[in-house]
Structure formats: C-alpha cells, structure tokens
Amino acid sequence: MSFSTALSWLMKFLLVGLLPYEVYRGEYLFAFATLLAIALSFIPSIVERNYHITLPFELDLLITLALFLHTFLGEWLMFYERLWLWDKILHVYGSAVISMLAFMIVYTLHYTKKLRLTIPFVGFFTVIFAMAVGALWEIIEFTVDNLFDKTTQKGLDDTMWDLINDLIGGMVVAVLGMLYVRYSRPETRKRLARPIGEIFGLKQRLS
Numbered sequence: 001m002s003f004s005t006a007l008s009w010l011m012k013f014l015l016v017g018l019l020p021y022e023v024y025r026g027e028y029l030f031a032f033a034t035l036l037a038i039a040l041s042f043i044p045s046i047v048e049r050n051y052h053i054t055l056p057f058e059l060d061l062l063i064t065l066a067l068f069l070h071t072f073l074g075e076w077l078m079f080y081e082r083l084w085l086w087d088k089i090l091h092v093y094g095s096a097v098i099s100m101l102a103f104m105i106v107y108t109l110h111y112t113k114k115l116r117l118t119i120p121f122v123g124f125f126t127v128i129f130a131m132a133v134g135a136l137w138e139i140i141e142f143t144v145d146n147l148f149d150k151t152t153q154k155g156l157d158d159t160m161w162d163l164i165n166d167l168i169g170g171m172v173v174a175v176l177g178m179l180y181v182r183y184s185r186p187e188t189r190k191r192l193a194r195p196i197g198e199i200f201g202l203k204q205r206l207s
Contacts, residue, residue: 096169111197
C-alpha cells in the first residue's frame, strides 16, 4: 500500500469514527453531512476496484482530503470559525479538485472523439463546471441556513468571495490542464484519457 493510499484510508476511518459521536451529541444534520462525506470519499476506491483501473493524479487522496478538511477540521474542529482564510482556501482547493474531474471527463470525450472540441473549449468548460458546482454549493448553504437556522453564509460579500475563489480554482486547473495536454507526449495523453474512458465503456476507442 502506497503512502497516499494509506493516508486516504486514515482520513476515511477518522470520518467514520466521527459519525457515532455526532449522533450521540444529537447533531443529526452534521451526522448526515458526515455520512455523505464518507460515501463520497469511497467512490474513487469503488471505481478503481470495480473497473480495475488506477485513477491519475492521486484523485482518491485529493477527493478524500477535500472532504476531510471540510468535515473533520472545518466543521468538527471549527477551523471555519478559528481561521478566517479556511473557507476561502477550501473553496479554491475544492473547486480545483472538481475541475480536475471535469477536465478529465471532457478531455476523455474529446480524445475518444465522442465530442468534437478544441482544447481551449475543454478548458472553458472546466471553468464553467467549477462555477456551476460552486453556485450549487451556495444554494445548498442558503437552503440549510433558512431551514435549520444556521449561519454557513456570512452575507453577500462572503458568498461572492466564495464564487470568486471557485473561479480561481477552476481557472488554475483549466490552464494547467491545457498546458499538460499541449506539451505532453501522445502516450501520456492516452493515459490521461484511459481511466474515464474505461468507466464510460470507451475502451475500444483508446486502443
């Protein structure tokens, strides 16, 4: 087992250990959010096992880390309250991870000729997808605040800076992704497209 895999599993187990404690405290909304984070953190492992593939860029670790930083450190240890930059940093990081997934998916469809796109348009879609997910997250926070009398949103300025940070994360990944594709060798680009292509049943187009 590699170090990154071991670290990913450690964070997963910490999240699992947090769940019964929150139920005991009666924090059912947070317990539900933790359960959702646990389920999402296991998706890369399930994909790798079911499809017998290795996801690139240590995506399992990156996704688990994003969920761990938000749930365990951010919410439970109250880093959101203790460090004013915590929310901003996580918006940049979280949107970057989501953008990586978006870039890989769209580039795979482009590489396998399921979609006819230019590389700049792949980058543009990556940014738009990051912004869309960021906007959905703000809607969820707004809904939770109104239904459960929470204060996850601190006002219009906070919401707008969150969206700006989502834009920054998406743009960084889009630019790096386009440079990676532009200057990498053909076999490297093929390895980038292979995992998602196999998941989508496009193996014959990758041969």
